[in-house]
Amino acid sequence: MPRGRSTRRNDVRQYDDLVTAWDDPRGPLAMLRWIARARAALVPRAERPGAVLVDLACGGGLMAPFAAALGYRHVGVDLTTSALERARARGVTVVRGDVHAAPVGTGTADVVTAGEILEHVADPAAVVGEACRLLRPGGLLVVDTIADTWQARLLAVTVAERVPGLAPPGIHDPTLFVDRRALVRSAAHHGVRLRTRGLRLGIAGLAGWVVGRREEAPLLPTRSTAVLFQAWGRTAA
Numbered sequence: 107m108p109r110g111r112s113t114r115r116n117d118v119r120q121y122d123d124l125v126t127a128w129d130d131p132r133g134p135l136a137m138l139r140w141i142a143r144a145r146a147a148l149v150p151r152a153e154r155p156g157a158v159l160v161d162l163a164c165g166g167g168l169m170a171p172f173a174a175a176l177g178y179r180h181v182g183v184d185l186t187t188s189a190l191e192r193a194r195a196r197g198v199t200v201v202r203g204d205v206h207a208a209p210v211g212t213g214t215a216d217v218v219t220a221g222e223i224l225e226h227v228a229d230p231a232a233v234v235g236e237a238c239r240l241l242r243p244g245g246l247l248v249v250d251t252i253a254d255t256w257q258a259r260l261l262a263v264t265v266a267e268r269v270p271g272l273a274p275p276g277i278h279d280p281t282l283f284v285d286r287r288a289l290v291r292s293a294a295h296h297g298v299r300l301r302t303r304g305l306r307l308g309i310a311g312l313a314g315w316v317v318g319r320r321e322e323a324p325l326l327p328t329r330s331t332a333v334l335f336q337a338w339g340r341t342a343a
Contacts, residue, residue, distance in 0.1 A: 116226055116279035118185060121165070124274060125188040128166025131321050136271035138222060139168050141250055141334070144305055144325045145221050146172030148248045148338045152216065160215040160240050162205045162233070163223035167193030178217065183208045205233050208240065215240040217248065224251040224284045231292040238296035244343035247298050250305070250336045254283040257332045271315070286331055293339060300339040304328040 127133035146169060149159070159173045164182025166189045173180035174197065182198040183205060184190050190200040203209040205223055218237045224230040230251075237247055252258050259280045266273035286302065293300045305325040314320035325334075 115276050116282065117276070118226075120274065120277060121186045122188045125166075125192065127274075128168070128189065128192045132271065132318075134271060134274040135166075136315075137266075137273065137323075138165065140322050140325050141222060141305070142168040142172065143322065144336065145169065145219055145248055145250055146176070148336060149173075149176055149178075149217055149219070149246065152177035154216070157216040158214055159217040159219065160208070160210055161198070162208060162218065162220045162237060163226075164193050164198060164200070165189045167196035167198040169219060169221070170196035170198050173198075181210065181215075183210065206236060208236055210240055212239050213242050215245055216242055217246045219248045221248075221250050222252075224249065224289070225278060225282050228282065230284055230289065234289065234292040235296055238293065238298055238341065241298075241341045243341055245341050246338065247293065247300070247340070248336070248338045249289070249300075250334065251284045251289070252278070253332055253335055254285050255332045258283055258334075261333050286335065289337060293337070297341050298339045300337040302331050302335055302337045304331040305334045305336060306330075 124135060127135040157178050159178035159180050161169050161182045164184050167182055170180055180198045182193045183201045183203050190202060194200045201209055218240050220237050224233060227233055252262050263278055263280050267275045290300050306328045307323055308326050311323040315323040
């Protein structure tokens with residue numbers, strides 16, 4: 107898909123050009139749907155009535171069905187108005203704001219997810235700090251992002267941007283990919299000890315999706331965090 111109004115990598119305005127893709131399981135944002143499912147697999151069922159899941163950079167609300175099924179009130183924060191309109195249509199309580207300073211109260215979230223956002227910001231440590239600020243005691247932080255490695259630059263940019271559904275051209279700036287050790291240190295500074303694991307596409311699942319036999323290409327856990335990886339941990343109770 108052409109980059110529309112911008113030729114600069116990682117331009118947030120690209121999401122306005124891609125707004126209809128949030129609803130298309132075979133469109134250019136398809137992989138974000140698969141990642142949302144893998145993210146939700148790390149979120150436990152809500153333990154109390156009224157439990158809140160704050161979804162930083164919620165986009166078009168791909169976490170909505172999972173948050174609802176797990177019993178959370180789903181609050182989504184994003185800068186892109188067109189994406190927030192899609193999220194609202196999915197039942198998300200939307201808040202327009204910057205993930206560096208989310209307009210959500212301190213200690214209000216049972217779970218904070220920061221999915222596919224740290225590789226888009228210049229200061230991921232600040233976003234991690236903000237995510238931790240939002241958590242209640244014992245709250246859970248779940249992150250997924252792209253590692254700052256040559257493997258990630260090859261697969262997430264050179265390869266993925268040439269395969270429809272894996273990454274729209276220009277959506278990532280590989281200079282912003284995330285230092286895994288720095289991410290763990292940032293969370294630890296705010297009292298959250300993160301565990302990490304990688305995610306990979308299964309060849310059979312991807313092939314099934316490409317030929318139209320599957321609605322999604324499942325992402326599989328892997329030890330290697332060299333490309334796409336998840337991190338999760340709790341604050342002290």
